């Protein structure tokens with residue numbers, strides 16, 4: 001039997017969670033699936049060590065606000081105590097607030113996921129045409145979720161394989177979008193470091209694109225620093241042996257923390273860190289006619305409305321609006 005208001009959202013990153021909340025608030029029956037252990041995607045906060053635990057943002061580090069729509073969203077997050085201002089620039093004060101999640105960047109995703117039907121550890125394998133509804137979303141454990149609309153928010157190269165059996169015309173240029181990679185070093189220190197002004201340093205040299213002090217940022221009581229390798233360094237060292245690349249980053253990091261000792265560190269890889277080009281629409285929507293009414297696929301994420309947190313949020317909101325419009329008018 002078809003469920004005319006049933007939507008599956010793939011990805012519990014910012015884009016997917018914003019889309020899901022909008023659709024739930026308009027009466028849709030929404031399930032969010034994510035292959036990860038938790039919500040957030042590239043809003044990722046890691047806890048290292050016990051009994052004293054360092055809290056380290058290892059994906060997105062902070063965000064800015066440019067558009068009135070996103071400003072309204074961020075005002076609500078601020079009011080809910082989920083985000084706060086970190087500073088207004090890491091060099092000169094440029095007047096633009098840099099916001100952070102109060103307990104790390106995943107705070108934002110955890111807040112947005114509250115009350116939603118979010119299923120983590122759920123790897124989507126394919127989207128296929130259904131017998132009893134326009135779409136069947138198939139998980140790797142063979143679970144099948146029927147849906148009238150599917151919002152897909154994975155990085156676009158990952159979206160490609162999901163759509164192979166959906167028999168849709170999607171521009172090839174869209175699905176083959178490129179992303180920069182990031183190799184990251186998460187370092188727990190024996191004492192506080194001094195990193196730039198306010199604890200952040202953008203593009204300090206050719207090896208690193210970012211150094212962020214999670215202690216100065218106010219999320220970690222234990223001194224802990226995030227080092228992001230630059231896109232070029234990450235590409236050049238992507239296939240290196242894990243331990244070798246980890247050691248190389250520790251070695252390169254030493255000059256920025258001359259008075260500190262690294263107590264422990266972890267090495268992380270982001271294959272799809274930042275899209276290198278942006279699609280000229282805030283989302284891409286395809287609607288098919290089926291025996292069970294219109295079936296909508298909406299592609300969203302930061303490759304659409306801008307390669308940052310604001311872009312991911314605006315794209316998720318745009319996708320939800322288009323799904324509502326397509327299902328209302330067809």
Ligand SMILES: Cc1cc2nc3c(=O)[nH]c(=O)nc-3n(C[C@H](O)[C@H](O)[C@H](O)COP(=O)(O)OP(=O)(O)OC[C@H]3O[C@@H](n4cnc5c(N)ncnc54)[C@H](O)[C@@H]3O)c2cc1C
Nearest residue numbers: 011013014015035041042060061124154301302308309312
């Ligand atoms: C190292 C790094 C630093 C960054 N720094 C900043 C910054 O300082 N400021 C800023 O504004 N932005 C920054 N960004 C970018 C920002 O994090 C992203 O733009 C934003 O979080 C993207 O959100 P999204 O929802 O589009 O995608 P994602 O957060 O990637 O969400 C997609 C989700 O889909 C899930 N998924 C993928 N495939 C499947 C599947 N088959 N089945 C189920 N689930 C699946 C993934 O697990 C993921 O949770 C940074 C990103 C990285 C990686």
